Amino acid sequence: MKFVDEVRIRVEAGDGGNGCVSFRREKYVPFGGPDGGDGGDGGDVILDAAENLNTLVDFRFHAVHRAGRGEKGGGANCTGARGEDCVLRVPVGTVVHDLATGEKLGDLTVAGQRLMVARGGFHGLGNTRFKSSTNRAPQRATPGTPGEKRDLLLELRLIADVGLLGLPNAGKSSLIRAISAAKPKVADYPFTTLHPNLGVVRVDDEQSFVVADIPGLIEGAAEGAGLGVQFLRHLARTHLLLHVLDVGIVSDDEPISAFAKVDAELAKWGQGVDLKPRWLVLNKLDTWTAVEAAARCDEIIAALGWQGPVYRISALRGDGLRQMVFDIMSFLERADTEYAEPDGLSPD
Known part of the structure; x- marks a missing residue:
């Protein structure tokens, strides 16, 4: 449909x-x-x-x-x-x-x-x-x-707890396939995701959360380039954003440039989405050896000056996913507690 x-x-x-x-x-x-x-x-x-x-x-x-x-x-x-x-x-x-x-x-x-x-x-x-x-x-x-x-x-506006951000082909669809039962299209060319996908992540028998895979942004999306920013509205209800970067790209400055482009489009869109908590997810570690991947990730983190949480994963092999999922669940539980009203009602 x-x-x-x-x-x-x-x-x-x-x-x-x-x-x-x-x-x-x-x-x-x-x-x-x-x-x-x-x-x-x-x-x-x-x-x-x-x-x-x-x-x-x-x-x-x-x-x-x-x-x-x-x-x-x-x-x-x-x-x-x-x-x-x-x-x-x-x-x-x-x-x-x-x-x-x-x-x-x-x-x-x-x-x-x-x-x-x-x-x-x-x-x-x-x-x-x-x-x-x-x-x-x-x-x-x-x-x-x-x-x-x-x-x-x-x-x-989709109701999801976590939203995935990143340029086309950063591995967002692979990530949501790996941690949930959602089966979005995955291919080695950009814009395989043409509309948002929702996936339910089961942490255990009693805990779960919903992830939204948003179609990739490109530079100029706020002016209508690519798929534009028409899908950013679906991040309005999320509590947490995962910014996915492809570390498998050979060019040293490409991940830095990719981060800056998405960051700029978020700022142009505004509407509070750019102020939401954001974690950095470095994906596609499987394209490097363990030593090379560690060095590559350290270079990217240093170049970005990133101070927030960082997760080094391979959506293809499953590296680092389990810990990330548990940490997301803990964050969401704390967020629910912080935003709860004294009388038990949710804020408007």
């Missing part, structure tokens, strides 16, 4: 049904009074977060969504039926914006969470409502009010 993480749709709630003007007409009942019923409320448009969806592709082919109109009232004080709600299933992690105002309407982060994005119109009143001691035969009823109409931007 095609991966789509941003769509624009129009939602139209149902109009309220009109009230009814009616008078009681029964045999042997003289001077029957008003008995016009109210109309029904219009249906709402509601977004429902579904756990088994991972793309917004369905909305590409169906951009306008309407709820049912409320039925008009009837005689004998019959109230019109309420309009049918329009319930739209979206992936967990969908952020909703009003295109006209730029307002953020909601963020669906939990399966089963619902968000009403357009309220149905209010029902009209029948003439029974206007009967009084001085007006025994009111001829008045009110129309239903129109339902809300909105143009929305739906933006999917």
Whole structure:
């Protein structure tokens, strides 16, 4: 299925049904009074977060969504039926914006969470409502009010604990294959990953975390080069970034240049992603002997002036992966503790 993480749709709630003007007409009942019923409320448009969806592709082919109109009232004080709600299933992690105002309407982060994005119109009143001691035969009823109409931007942000960063062919797909059950495409040419991949890493029977493999950035991505930065939004919810560098490249300054390019694109994108904790992962140690690999890694770390955590791995052979996975799990447990509210609720 095609991966789509941003769509624009129009939602139209149902109009309220009109009230009814009616008078009681029964045999042997003289001077029957008003008995016009109210109309029904219009249906709402509601977004429902579904756990088994991972793309917004369905909305590409169906951009306008309407709820049912409320039925008009009837005689004998019959109230019109309420309009049918329009319930739209979206992936967990969908952020909703009003295109006209730029307002953020909601963020669906939990399966089963619902968000009403357009309220149905209010029902009209029948003439029974206007009967009084001085007006025994009111001829008045009110129309239903129109339902809300909105143009929305739906933006999917994958919910992952850890995000992988790096230039194309740095070995991110190989890494996520090695530590999780995800099976992204792996090949010896750039841009084999064309959309984000999620993988669940099982640390033990009770502990796990989710890793997101983001398509590789290149220089100028913030201006649209390569695949652009359209997928960086999926790092917004992560707690930790792993910056993967290919140490198998022969050129001495290539890993340094690769790091600088990705770092610059992150800074241009901003939105807090560039401020997240980041660990350096030096991949493809299998292309060197043990002595050469150690020397190569030391040179890169020194050239970068890197002060944070560093992991020397081979995604192909599995070197260093076990310790890295355990350390990530420990970091995430500490992060959950630090960000927890006193009452046990998660921060907004």
